[in-house]
Amino acid sequence: RQMCIRDSPSALAAASPAFVTINGFLTSFLTSATGLERYVTPDSGLVAAADYRSVQVTKLVANHSAPDDTAPAEATTLHVLATVNAVTAQFAPVQLDYPIALKVTAGRWSVTGLD
Secondary structure, three states, rough: OOOOOOOOOEEEOOOOOHHHHHHHHHHHHHOOOOOHHHHHHOOOOOOOOOOOEEEEEEEEOOOOOOOOOOOOOOOOEEEEEHHHHHHEEOOEEEEEEEEEEEEOOOEEEEEEEEE
């Protein structure tokens, strides 16, 4: 397995705040889209790679369930494995998996790093 699942794995709905955060993070991390700072904690150490023309999150599996409508309590953590369909600068399609750590800060999900 690529990620440590402490509890039962749980798929995240596309409309959930955690999914929206990860989608925005991966788009700004992997493509030339701006705004990475909106999705990461200041101490994440993550900088945009901008290696891909486009990305689409196709699946998110978390180590435990997360609310679909609101962010949970401050400092709650979540570990997810994101499956992404990306297109390279040479227009080649690739599938990527990213293990991502999230934490609730200031009432919203933020990426703290890659696991």
